[in-house]
Amino acid sequence: MKLIPFEAEYLQVGTSLPFDLHNTEGLLLMPREAVIADRTQLEHLLGHDLMVDEHQSAEWRQERARERELEDAFAEAFEAPRGAAPPPPSPPDHAELIAELGQLQSQLHALLIDNRPDDKWLPRMVAVSSRTLDLTHQHADALLFLVLQRAVRRYEHYSSRHSLLCAMASALCAEQLDMPEAQVRSLMLAALTMNWSMTAMQDELTLRERTPSLDQRVRIDRHPELSARQLESAGVQDRLCIDVVTRHHQDGPVDLRFAALAPADQLARVLRRLDVFFAKISPRLSRPGMPAPLAARAACLGPNGEPDEVGSAIIKVLGIYPPGTCVALANGELAMVLRRGPHASQPHVVSLTTAGGAALLAPLRRDTAQPAYRITGTVRPSDLRSAVALPDLLAMM
Template sequence: MSEFVRIAPGALTIGRPLPWDVHDTDGKVLLCQGYVIQTESQLEQLFERGYFKPRVIEVLPEDDDAASNEADGNPFARYPDYLHALEKALASIAAGNPEARKQLQDLAQALEQACALAPDSSLALVHLYSVGPTIHEQIIFYAILCQLIAHQFGLNEQRTKILTEAALSANLALVPVADKLNAFNKVLSDEQRSVIRKHPQRSIRALRAVGVENKLLLTIIAQHHEQADGSGYPAGLSGADIRPEAEILALAERYVAMITKRAYRNRMNVTAARKLIANLADGGLRPAIPKALLRVLGEYPPGTLVRLENNEVGVITGRPVRASGPFVHVVFDSAGERYEVPQQRDTNVPDFNILALEEPDMMPSMNFSQIWGFSGSPKIP
């Protein structure tokens, strides 16, 4: 059991999918990723009995034939690895470890591979875990969205790579306080506002202390809270003085904030979030950037729950391809009974047209790897 770590209180939440498989003391899987904890007693039992297995991120060799197989880039299976690698990299930066940049680059490359090999599954991660994500989860979401937006926007490979590293490190200075701020339901104090406004400069100082001097990376971080009209911070830049990479990161953060529940407000559904993004496309500095995000998302992004015309409920697994509508794997039949094996539906077929978004108070348990067609997945209890 030396490779397993006990689950710490506070690591899991009622109503959210498990981010990793939970094991017992013998290493046997008790609950698989995607299972949703329903009660306080279940939560207490997991804290008493549960272990998980942190792993080191391994980047697939570019010349490996397996790298062309989407199943080998399963972002659901690698999600706990991403989180573990991010925590380790940010802790290394904060500690002044000169190996930190390499850790950051390895994680950025792993996320790049996931988005290239399995873009729908990577986008689904953002939506499946968006109910109440930790700061580390949010940062992973920013990096995924930056990858997908940058590709759609037409950013070249090298600039996209640097943008992803910036997305992973821009909020380094906020990590110690972000979860508390998100859970805070009162007006922020002057001290709290100061921490927020100064985090770009503080993150840059920490990166420079470990030898990071890439001008583009540091500029993206410095500018990702600037606004086209000059009302942003820290420098009050406006217009074309703001790099497009910084705008992409700002938009990724903004979208995640829209669809994420906070103590002081409910989360926004995808339809409402898309309307706000469309408004940005009408009046922003570079309309092509929010338009790129709208194309990435589609009307119903992967990972969102929908009800079909025949009253089945399922999860969007793929964006439209040619004459097909978005693909759905239905989890519940028209009577509300769970399918033993989720059934795929093409929403262009009349009986399977999408009727409405589903926004349950508690996410249903799902085996993400199985639904998205990745092999070797344990069954949801």
């Protein structure tokens, strides 16, 4: 057995590793597949210079190397600064913004569970769509932070929250891709309503641990077509919106570059990629959410395995670590991403715990461009034991 050094930054409470952990003398500290139960056990392991068997850990190390290569590829492709930013809008009243966002999602949820809409349904949905677009233009970072930090923690009303996330990010990506305003509005309405025909079922499945039944699987497979029909029945005359809803699980002709696609296929490609990304990072009762850098593999890479135009737009809009993501820093602190930074892998974060896991009395801004505060990976929201109120975090943006 040949022992090699192991980087302790990969150790997290509640996780296990597919190989044994030893100290420098070869003494077994933790057997393979054993779960790190609590912070005390983690700190005990961190007190040693850790070693692993080179052969036993080979596959795991290769997978981590592929992850780093992917992140480096994103960073290399998208690390150019955004350029001169427009003057920021006047700071919002964060309590009012939180309240309005909650009201907006409640209105959206009520509209999406209504399968027999009256003649007031469409004007109300258009109003929700327009207000979502306006708020996204004015307070993109704050909105992304508020919705995403809830998305990675909560299960209830998954469908409406997911649609709201996709709508906000779709608008930002469409503008990044220089799409006309009329197309952005069509895309917004499509994102909010793409899952209308299965809203109640989607919410129910998020709260269950068993897999969908055969009948539910059929409804899931047919929901783009069914949702488009419901929109037509509700009086939607925006043909582009309906076509995007119909195609939102398609990526368009894979042999065509984005610029060569028809407008409906362009918008559907944007929406499908974001739909996949946010679905993967959002937890279910049956599984945890996937780390954002891994979810980006499915959302940001084209058929050739390289980032394409849409993938580039998503990374530029969200970053490798989107707002609301919980991350570990090189110095051992756990932090939350507040807003996007000038580079994809260097967002603005605040530390919420010490290196030992104790909650900080007050959040501390950290510059992730500095080696000591470099982001080393994502952590589960449950690892951040902090009682800091959302308005206080928003005030630090």
